[in-house]
Amino acid sequence: xxxxxxxxxPAGFRYRDVFLKGRPQHDRFDNFRIRHPQxxxxxxxxxxxxxxxxxxxxxxxLMKNELYEDQVxxxxxxxxxxxxxxxxxxxxxxxxxxxxxNKVQVTVTYYEPCSDVNSESYGSQGQYKTITGIxxxxxxxxxxxxxxxxxxxxxxxxxxxxxQGDIFNRHMEDQSADWGV
Numbered sequence: 001x002x003x004x005x006x007x008x009x010p011a012g013f014r015y016r017d018v019f020l021k022g023r024p025q026h027d028r029f030d031n032f033r034i035r036h037p038q039x040x041x042x043x044x045x046x047x048x049x050x051x052x053x054x055x056x057x058x059x060x061x062l063m064k065n066e067l068y069e070d071q072v073x074x075x076x077x078x079x080x081x082x083x084x085x086x087x088x089x090x091x092x093x094x095x096x097x098x099x100x101x102n103k104v105q106v107t108v109t110y111y112e113p114c115s116d117v118n119s120e121s122y123g124s125q126g127q128y129k130t131i132t133g134i135x136x137x138x139x140x141x142x143x144x145x146x147x148x149x150x151x152x153x154x155x156x157x158x159x160x161x162x163x164q165g166d167i168f169n170r171h172m173e174d175q176s177a178d179w180g181v
Contacts, residue, residue, distance in 0.1 A: 063116050068125035071111045072159060085161050089146070090138040092167065099136045107132045107162040108146070110153045128159060135163075 009016065026033040074082065089106070093099040113126040133149035138171065144155045 003083075060118065063119065065126070066116070066119075068114050068119070068121035068127055070125055071157075074159070082161065084156065085163065086138055086140055086146070086155065089135055089161070089163070090140055093135055093137055096136070099134075101166055104135045104167065105132070105133045105164040106148060107164075108148055108153060109159045109161075111157040111159065 009019070013019070039177070065171070089104060090103050091140075092102045107130060109128055109130045111126050112129050114121040115150075116122060131148055131151060131153075133151075135146065135148055137145075137147040139145050140155070145152045146155060
């Protein structure tokens with residue numbers, strides 16, 4: 001009795017004669033062997049390597065692990081300090097020439113709403129993210145946005161701004177002296 005793997009071969013097995021022939025044997029210079037050389041073991045392993053059959057499924061699973069929170073409403077003192085920093089940054093980046101000359105380095109913590117449509121947090125919660133870069137523009141009147149590197153952030157979404165550099169500190173001291181602080 002012949003067996004296929006561990007199972008006994010069924011009586012009416014369609015490919016019984018092919019199975020009984022065994023593996024094909026080719027001569028060294030056979031036409032078939034010349035056209036189809038034996039594959040390297042490393043390349044053969046790549047054929048059977050796992051692939052992403054459900055494209056985006058792993059990403060969707062990872063998105064479910066994201067933690068979302070409500071946006072924090074700033075108290076009046078913090079909002080006033082933030083507005084003061086916006087004013088100084090606006091003066092330092094009034095036009096593109098001044099922005100290129102000053103190159104004010106900022107670290108902005110801002111709120112980004114949940115963009116995953118399949119999440120229960122969509123539209124109601126989000127995450128706080130931080131970006132560090134050069135502040136190129138502060139538009140406090142029209143669009144109420146700040147441009148850091150190539151990212152435009154709404155002022156309502158900003159929680160804090162940290163500024164590196166002496167030029168900003170000098171403006172803060174000048175403004176404190178003007179206010180009598």
